[in-house]
Amino acid sequence: MAGAGASGAGLGFMRHMGPDRTQDAERQAVDPSRIGQKLPDRWISSAREQPYLRPGLWTIFATTCRECPAGCGMHARIREGRVIKCEGNPKHPISHGGLCPRGQSAPQGLYDPDRVRGPLGRPSAAKSKIRNPKSEIGGHRPLPWSQALAEVTDALKNAKRLFIVSDLQTGTLAEIMQQFHNSLGLPGAVAFYEAFDYEPLRAAHQKLFGQAALPRYRLQECDFLLSFGAEFLETWISNVEFAWQFAQMHHRGPEYRGEMVSIGPKLSMTAANADHFIQIPAGQEYRAALAILQEVTRLRGAPVPAAESNPPSAIRHPQFQEVARRFASAKNAVALGGPVAATGPAAENLATAAMLLNRAVGAVGTTVDFSQTHALSRTIPVAQLEQMLAGLTQDDVLIVHQTNPAYSLPHLRAHLERVGSLVYIGTMMNETARMARWVLPVHSPLEAWGDYEPWTGVHCLMQPTMGALHDTRHSGDVFLSLAEQCGRPLSKAGERVASFHDWLRLNWRQLGASTGTEPETFWQQSLQRGGVFEQEIGRIGHIRPIGETEIAASPVGPISPIGPISPTEAASPETLHLWLWPSIKLFDGRLANRGWMQEVAERMSTLTWGSWVDLSPATAQRLKIAEGDAVEVSNGSGCVTAPARITNEVADNVVALAFGQGHTGLGETANGRGVNGFLLRTRSEADSLFGTVTLRKTGARMPLTYLSATQEQHGRGIVRWTTPEDLRSMTKNDAEEIIWPGPRGYDPRRDLYAPHEYPEHRWAMVIDLDRCIGCGACEVACYAENNVPVVGPGPLGLGRTREMTWLRVPPYRHPEEPLRVGFLPLPCQHCDAAPCEPVCPVFAAVHNEQGLNAQIYNRCIGTRYCSHNCPYKVRRFNWFDPKWREPLHLQLNPDVMARCRGVMEKCTFCIQRIHYYERQAKVEGRPLRDGEIQPACVQSCPTRTLVFGDLMQEGSEVSKLFEHPRRYQLLKELNTKPAVIYLKRIKPQRPEIT
């Protein structure tokens, strides 16, 4: 990547990533708290403040996604000074150009209507009875920054102890927080808290290698992947990275293909992508892992840990033996242990067994690399945090930064209430903020400078992509100001630093010094790239390898003793194992106030806007629970009521519930939707990963609205599978017949009308179903790019589905194997003989000269016939006027019209992008390059499932893929001649594990 402003990666008009920030730096010296200027009474773009933004043209800034601790590289696309769309940074070593639904929703976080817009405070508990409801926000009154800072300073001065609990930070902000705490000289601690801290994994690694860290996995290099409920394609540590790695592993050459086995009680989205999913009863995960471990170590001739404590008969389960055999014989095998949110000894044991498996096949040090660890390793274990908070008193000050313990640790609310002064520094008025005495609003990650090091040596940089929307400041600046007001200004290397930005620059100057590049060039390059990633870390890290003898010496090794594997457990019929899981959309609940995250279907269930509990059909029958019956789930720590969903995705002894819902104070969109899974989260002492719960049918009904009516195919061959063996044995002529769009698809015996000619382009898409993991990033990308409105739960109720998504990814089951799932990304097929077009009375649906099935919104009168005649049903009707609560409307893409009620809308292959690049190519006097145009869905995909291009261009990727042996057309027999070709999903044919 060359210097500033160069158009790298063919982004042309868009200034690629790096604006000249010198002016900003100067201005910041004057006002360190802001980049753009806040105009309080109008929503106006901050373009005025950013002279490098040219109206009408796209600008791209490289930054880092901070929606979860993964730290993916992100490109923010800017128009008129506003962030419109976030995309993956193609050069980033973590995300490789993809971005998950959460990252795609970042702009909605920025424009969240329920963000805190200015500092708030409330009188201390004694005075809080007198309230003026008009000017208050949840009992808080707006304050000027000066007063808010002065009040917090007072509290700090009088404090006996100071605790800072922040979301996971590394780099400059972490340094400032630590220094801030140090400079005040108060007892207490700085703790980085994440609801999902992977503590069992770290504990296991501590036991095994003396390093309580999360190693970097290189799944792309492995041939056999074994997951014990680790949802690594959704939420586990770094899901976009793993999704990319997984796709690489699955598609390494035509002959050579990695295999994945997933073992667990729940068919998660990740498990649905496994080549084999083995459903086992909950509570048996770690026994299964151990059984495989014993077999593997036996096969590899290594000492068998803990073997004596288990009856061999239980271990010699044929399925596990086969898994172990393959695991042991694979060139590179990796085992991933444990679901995201599990805690307790069972989870620890599972993680230990998984890591021992890795160690047994020599993966540690190669594909499991402890020389690079994840930043999550720095988070405080929940147990420690509990201890810390439990001791809070009236004399303490607790500063909570960008995290929400009141929601994710609900049983600690009492401790939080006891603290003398709770200061909340963050963007959202969440449950914790509502308990705080002062709320100091800060920039959203898209408005702020910052750096983040998710993996050792991967330094990601964040830069403001637009001016601040509200009266907010940078978190770092808040700490700096507080320190200053307390009379203990912070300094870096003996020098006072005025702002967070300066501190950041200093840090990066140091980082650059090691590379030998001129500091300013290094800074500019880093800004454009989104960070510095080159620093190679030695492959062989400083692991304390645990000796074979050490394991052998102890009769149980590092694993606690367990009982035998038993299919049924003696418990009361209402007692079931709990299975808590974070979804790829809502994660730990911090994104629940974003309409996109609520409305896009949950990946497996296709439910939206709420919670439900999964029960197996047998359990439901046993407990006489029907689909949609309200069920009360309770354990020692809490009790929730949610509708039951009956599905074979879960084992018979499990009740599964997702995290993320049940907010009481996050915002209008999130509040009151579903139930909070954290209420049931316990550190279970038993075998079970999440403990057990009691189920009770309440008698109430809570109907569920699925966005996909069914996952059965009814023999219609919608999602198709093939096997590697079949692929190997087939010749070129064996590929399924397709009817080409354009003149090539003309057949006088079949067609009434003359061949369909195109003068220049014929856009087409190829969707590789084997690559699709069903994450739904494309869906959210489409929402963001195309101004697709969020309808809300009301119109979705009563069996009516009125959501507007242009691109759905429904899951479909294999006709013979009930637990084999294929995801079907279904955009408009842009048929050559599109049935939707001729039925439109007003030519609102027409074919354009580039093969697109275009919809002219302002021509549409709303007969809905096009939708009815579309066999794929990809058209969406605006049943109501779309609403964007201010300032969400600032996210609207100016290149795409917003549609009013009564208008049909649909996927356009992002026609606005096609035209943009066409113009650009024209300006530059060159033909369009293949792959230059990427519709939003194509760009977002972490696994490169979708390929878009021109069918008329010689040698373009799509025209090659149209000849792919796995090709087929959806509903080809209707002769609609779709321009979207699907490639069959691959399923193994070798001796079945399942």
Next chain:
Amino acid sequence: MADYEQVDQEVYEALRPPGWTYKGAVAFLGLGVLGLLGAWVYQIRTGMGVAGVSFPVGWGVYIGSFVFWIGIAHSGTLISAILLLVRSRWRTAISRSAEAMTVVAIVVAGMFPLIHLGRFWVVYYILPYPSQRQIWPNFQSPLVCDVLAISTYFTVSVIFFYVGLVPDIAAARDHLQHTGEQRSRQRLYHWLSLGWHGRIDQWRHYGRSYLFFAALATPLVVSVHSVVSWDFATALLPGWHSTLFAPYFVAGAIHSGLAMVLTLLIPMRKLLHLENIIQPKHFNDVALLMIVTTLIIGYAYAIELFMAWYSGDLFERQFAEWRLTGPLWGFYPLIVTGNVLLPLLFVFRRVRANLVLLFVLSICVNIGMWSERLWIVISSLSHDFLPHNWGWYVPRWVEIVIFNGSICLLFLGFMLLAKYFPAAPISDIKLDIEEERTKKQYSPRPYVKPSELPTGVVSVYRQPGEFLDAVAKMRDCAPYGLDTYTPVRMDPLVPLLGRSKSPVRVWTLLGALAGVAGGFGLAIGTALVQGLIVGGKHPISITIYCIAGFEGLILLGSLANLIGMLMHARLPRWRTPPGYDWQFSQDRFGLFVAAPPDRFNVTRQILESTKPERIYVVQ
């Protein structure tokens, strides 16, 4: 059959000012219509989402009701036109009511496509008008075909209804003027009757023109519901995509239309005291006709299932199975019972003779047919190709209020028409009586000119035979011309006065030819302007443009026919012709022989020899 006076008495009695029951009923129905308007406005302002339609079932009660009401609208023109052409006598008694029902039903039906539109306020985009943007509608769309078919059907039905009314309105006008009652109505009838006075040249063109209307309306009736059925059949959804649809829909339309005739006429006959005009034998004939439609529908139901199986198509087979066993299973027994099994009872004479039973059965058929339409619309939409899209439909209150309002509108419109216009075709009924009374043949003569002078002698006859004899006698001794005024069309007068066949037929032919050319020309011409490709078809797709051509033929043919008739019959003419008497539109025949005052006596003497009821001089 009664005589002239009896007919007049019954019909005029029905036209008397309404009583409180009637007013109450109108108010009640009006409330329902107001509810419709309110709900519609609410829906327009808020969005289609207030109705129960959603994804994937975007058509529900609205389109189902549209198809139903269009079907209802079929029987009127069927009875008036087709039965006229096949000279079926029993049509006269009920034809007016059936036509009135048709006109109102088209209005009600035509409302539903507008109601179901997402953006009602730009509905005019669908009309072929030269807009500044040069965007024309898509003549390949079955919905445009719908617009053409329904607007043509509406226009032709209204003309047909009105033209048929003209002599009767004239009769009512004269009756009211004579009695001096209801001034405002007198004025209304005066204008609406276009100055009809039953002169020979009026009757001559009128009779011919009416026949052509019937000839044009007959294929139209069959075509309209065929076009409506193609809304579904041209789609590729299982359950819709079938060549069976046109005959299936047309038979169903006539079936339900006839049932609705029974539903409306059986109570109306009682309320308006038309027992002598509308007799049980007429209902008997309607029921007999319904047996035919019942059998066709039963056949269609059977063949639909058979074809689903016989096609071997997976989607069709699964769909047919789902229809019978899925959540909509209740519809099928309801439909088969209502539309086939119950009306089959009409084969029993006793059932046909029992008016109460007829009424109940007709309502069963209406319910069955409405359910069938709704079922066809929603079942295919909720269960198409990709299972994840399968959906569900439950109507919401907005749809229910609007549908209820549409029923109210139909009854209201029908009640108003029945009360404000002669509820039975007076002149047609009289003609039926007349044809029994005059059998004598007269030899043709050269042209006898109409009266040239405003003065002359008028003789009045009670018996048509005497009147014709008098005309035969006078045609040779009227140097200044003569005029006849008759309450009915008298075909013998045409040769008697040396009149040829009406040139209206040429008008009609030219209009029809212009219509065909215009229809195709409009479709092809607008396609050429835009050159848009839809569905991979060439912009000019002749097959489907045939509908535009056909509708053009009927529409312009009818309009030309109307214009030709008005021109030749010299209508409208507001002045009363010389010697006209109010009785001439009731039960007397008048012969006006023009003469200057000096010939009064001579003429009078000759006329007196023709045994007139009375003679008077016009000065």
